[in-house]
Amino acid sequence: MRLRIPFSNFQSTKPIKGFGRGGTPALSLGDFQIALHSKEDQRINLKFPIVVVDVPTLRKFGEDALNSALTLPTLIGLDFLDANNLKLFIDIKNNIAYLEN
Numbered sequence: 001m002r003l004r005i006p007f008s009n010f011q012s013t014k015p016i017k018g019f020g021r022g023g024t025p026a027l028s029l030g031d032f033q034i035a036l037h038s039k040e041d042q043r044i045n046l047k048f049p050i051v052v053v054d055v056p057t058l059r060k061f062g063e064d065a066l067n068s069a070l071t072l073p074t075l076i077g078l079d080f081l082d083a084n085n086l087k088l089f090i091d092i093k094n095n096i097a098y099l100e101n
Contacts, residue, residue: 007056016053024069025054036099044101048080 007027015023029050036044058066081088081099090097 007054012054012057013051016051025057026051027054044099046080046084046086048083 010027010029013026013028016026017023029052031047032050033045033047036046038044053069055066055069058069080086085101087100088097089100
């Protein structure tokens, strides 16, 4: 099943770097906003951009480039931590994760 996402509605942004090929074309989907609540029940609003691989443009580079990009592991960007002045703490053994500002 195809999702039929209208890629033409999104703006191009700077290429995603770090995959050994100089850059992968990318699209900006706008900002994502999320609200978190602290232990003291204070609300913390976070806002950060969502950037995805520009698959239609990548197809123009040929089958090898597309297949290479599609085999990359999913990466969760943590730029929002820096942008929102947050620290992420994870204790995997005890199944605990939390943010501090």
